[in-house]
Amino acid sequence: MIYLDNAATTALKPEVFEAMKPFLLENYSNPNSVYSFAQESKTAVDQAREIIAGVLGAKANEIYFTAGGSESDNWAIKGCAKAYASKGRHMITTKIEHHAVLHTFEDLEKNGYEVTYLDVDENGCIRLEDLEQAIRPDTILISIMYANNEIGTIEPIREIGAIAKKHGVLFHTDAVQAFAHEPIQVDELHIDLLSASAHKFHGPKGVGFLYMRNGVKASPLIHGGAQERAKRAGTSNVPGIVGMGKAVQIAFADLAARNEKMAAVRDHLITRVLDEIPFSRLNGHRTKRLSNNANFCFRFIEGESLLMMLDQKGICASSGSACTSGSLDPSHVLLAIGLVHEIAHGSLRLTLSEESTMEEMDYVVDSLKAIVERLRGMSPLYEDFVKNQKEV
Numbered sequence: 001m002i003y004l005d006n007a008a009t010t011a012l013k014p015e016v017f018e019a020m021k022p023f024l025l026e027n028y029s030n031p032n033s034v035y036s037f038a039q040e041s042k043t044a045v046d047q048a049r050e051i052i053a054g055v056l057g058a059k060a061n062e063i064y065f066t067a068g069g070s071e072s073d074n075w076a077i078k079g080c081a082k083a084y085a086s087k088g089r090h091m092i093t094t095k096i097e098h099h100a101v102l103h104t105f106e107d108l109e110k111n112g113y114e115v116t117y118l119d120v121d122e123n124g125c126i127r128l129e130d131l132e133q134a135i136r137p138d139t140i141l142i143s144i145m146y147a148n149n150e151i152g153t154i155e156p157i158r159e160i161g162a163i164a165k166k167h168g169v170l171f172h173t174d175a176v177q178a179f180a181h182e183p184i185q186v187d188e189l190h191i192d193l194l195s196a197s198a199h200k201f202h203g204p205k206g207v208g209f210l211y212m213r214n215g216v217k218a219s220p221l222i223h224g225g226a227q228e229r230a231k232r233a234g235t236s237n238v239p240g241i242v243g244m245g246k247a248v249q250i251a252f253a254d255l256a257a258r259n260e261k262m263a264a265v266r267d268h269l270i271t272r273v274l275d276e277i278p279f280s281r282l283n284g285h286r287t288k289r290l291s292n293n294a295n296f297c298f299r300f301i302e303g304e305s306l307l308m309m310l311d312q313k314g315i316c317a318s319s320g321s322a323c324t325s326g327s328l329d330p331s332h333v334l335l336a337i338g339l340v341h342e343i344a345h346g347s348l349r350l351t352l353s354e355e356s357t358m359e360e361m362d363y364v365v366d367s368l369k370a371i372v373e374r375l376r377g378m379s380p381l382y383e384d385f386v387k388n389q390k391e392v
């Protein structure tokens, strides 16, 4: 099997599992208990918090553990909406956010909030002038993703942070695809809130965190016990948190070298696809993109058929995002970068891990070439196109 869907989820690292194991089998204590048996799990949770804060240049008490990226996004957005409603009810985001962000904003719109959805350019980058123009006296939050989960484009986060700060508006970034992949310093980038999820960087599923700068007062999303400094109720997911801490440590040990290696393998894939498969295009920014992301469109091809045929060759890939697979609507991200429905339907996302090799990419390209040729051979649209071209 060749797994090229690392934007959907990643493999748990054995070292991460080993770090979690004692907290599943031996010390199952609730870290909030007073007896000494609970001390070990409390210490382990504190350590994970320190590790995460450390890599962000944040303070440990600015890290709140959650059940993953979706919860962190919901909390940041709904929590700020509620807490700052007296200042205003306007918020700004983009048309290419993950559904955890987009659907949260749509829910708020039904409840008296106003949301501006910024357009993006053909590469998937927002325009800073658009952002500046969208800010109003009653704007309370800007939420713009760090890097897009479909096309891999990295947004101009530093510039966005500077604009948010200049106007005194809070800045949240969904960094689920970027955290532990890109180096992020929250102070330098003026980020006030940041969402991340462990299973996107070889940690366990169902655990993540929200970084919330001290002084930001997002209301709690989950009410109950006084865990996470009374901001997020629920008994701590100790094994998950410990695993996430370990995964962060591993990811940051060789971040730059790993990215360089992955980008070289990815570029080999991109170059071969564009050179050898006619009527193919790369979606997303050529250079300002995640080092593991390649997203293509193949004209006259149905993405879903492509996926099924790749699966028969043992290749795991995705078209659009995992959440929308199964629906017939083309990706909102591909439409936002200006692709017409017909072309957006023929999309393929291949997201690598550090385990991905040049040989695997060669196998993938060879398989793709054959599949694309076969599918086009069955396409009446392609037949018409070829016929018309001959007549011209």
Ligand SMILES: *Cc1c(COP(=O)(O)O)cnc(C)c1O
Binding pocket: 007, 008, 067, 068, 069, 070, 071, 073, 098, 100, 145, 147, 148, 149, 174, 175, 176, 177, 197, 198, 200, 206, 208
């Ligand atoms: C995966 C993903 C999420 C959701 O994270 P979960 O931990 O799966 O809830 C949110 N935003 C982006 C950009 C993602 O890629």
